[in-house]
């Protein structure tokens with residue numbers, strides 16, 4: 001079962017642009033639909049595994065997964081860990097709920113919620129996982145601010161994402177060319193790692209290249 005918390009993500013609110021961005025994220029992931037796992041399941045899987053290994057979950061850990069999507073990572077967590085998965089897209093959550101049911105994951109709670117406006121109290125989680133979401137949310141600065149707030153002091157934050165290519169000029173040019181299509185794609189193809197680290201304002205424990213050609217990055221931050 002999934003719950004809905006926080007403001008209606010489609011609501012216009014004070015910031016009309018943001019409401020529109022929410023809508024474009026929701027409709028992009030509605031379009032991906034059942035194809036999401038087929039296209040991104042396997043390609044992104046090594047990174048998810050690396051993140052879960054790096055998390056080194058301990059019995060009783062409270063884990064928050066932002067943008068849980070279709071729930072591909074959920075069966076990989078140990079049973080004695082409490083997991084909360086949130087996502088903006090009801091379509092993605094529907095698929096995640098099927099994973100929960102199929103695998104009888106009693107330790108997982110799924111909630112429809114905006115990662116930029118979390119309805120959780122401060123210090124609610126020991127570990128936070130953000131897999132392939134940082135370049136999808138309309139306002140990554142607001143997202144990381146919320147992550148810092150709900151993660152306990154000294155807790156661990158893991159961000160898995162594609163950041164703008166540094167060395168390869170051809171790839172960088174391709175990412176720049178795709179940038180105007182962000183809305184249709186449902187993500188920003190051009191996002192600088194240094195900008196993200198600066199907005200997080202947290203000490204970096206580790207940075208590792210992951211997935212095919214090391215094109216994605218696994219970032220481990222400490223919530224200090």
Ligand SMILES: C[S@@+](CC[C@H](N)C(=O)[O-])C[C@H]1O[C@@H](n2cnc3c(N)ncnc32)[C@H](O)[C@@H]1O
Nearest residue numbers: 067068069087088089092114115131132136137
């Ligand atoms: C590329 S998918 C990644 C899904 C999953 N983490 C995975 O590893 O496959 C990005 C997910 O982020 C979700 N998302 C985008 N903006 C969001 C927001 N503001 N709050 C919560 N989830 C959001 C999308 O709905 C989508 O499910």
